[in-house]
Amino acid sequence: MTSTAGEIVKEFLAAADFGALSTRIDGVAMVLLIVLLAELEMVRVFGGPEARARIVSLRVAVAPLLLAFIFVMVVRSLGLK
């Protein structure tokens, strides 16, 4: 009953099509990560004098999504459900 493990997550885990749904949601998160990483590189190349500040700001979303990506890879390689 916390925000990160509340009723929404419990219902999601108990869904009949959890496996397929989980794969699609992971896909959305990974697409977001790829888009942000691509933007980060664009900013690095074309960002001008404010590039550094913008890169640091993009890391607010890139860092946790990268951690989530690593977690998903480990979970899937271990065969956890």
Add this chain to the structure above:
Amino acid sequence: MAWQAGTSDAQAAATARLVAVSAPGKAAVGFYAASIVAAEACVAFVGSLPGIYVHAALVFVVLNHYLFAPKAAPSADLPRVLLALPLVSLLRILSLTMAVNDIPEIYRPAVAGAPLLVAAVFVLKLLAPTVPVGLIPGNRRSWFVQALVALVGIPIGLLGYAIARPDPLLDSSEWPKLIAAAAVLLIFSGLTEELVFRGLVQATLRNALGWVAVPLASVLFASVYFGASAGLIVFFAGTGVVFGAFYDRTRCLLGIIGAHALLSIGLILIWPLVL
């Protein structure tokens, strides 16, 4: 009292800066906040996938609005909100992306909570010079006040238990697991949620929108509990208002971190075992 005097000064300065945020800027913040609540409603009542699409789009749009918004004074308070708001969308994306049945329920808050805490610390470092979050009380009297605030979490947790009546997650003989679960709730429910919703979202909203910040941050806080019973959603909205008012008054997070941790530990671990 020193902590109150400091608070008044900070609030007066924030109020004076409110005029610097333009009407379209305030409308944009309101739109993004409403969109986050709508995305949470979508996840809870329509389907996880469409809700996550909206959350992902919001993270991209709001972050890019922040990247390209003018950050020079006097209009600097708007972009700070735009850096804090995506944390709520990230919370939901991470909690569903990292949901795994094989991980015991008592440890699940740590799984999505850890990367969310990383993101919150990034935002904290970016905002720290201009938006003092106030983790540590300034003097001995403030420590005492914060300790009293923390104790409020015990009766609030009892009230939450009376509404939710959750089943026990652990047996009373499993002391090591109980202590580990309490530590998880302290860090990833108390610290992380208060840092995100009060320390970053409410504090930046306060500078940009004024008194609306407390109810708006509370609505955002309650929205992440959509899917629970109506009584529990109202309970969390009320809790958000109480914690938000404490934070607005004292500008120190320590007490409400303790209160939130005691609420969660009582509601999830202790009261289901002893009552």
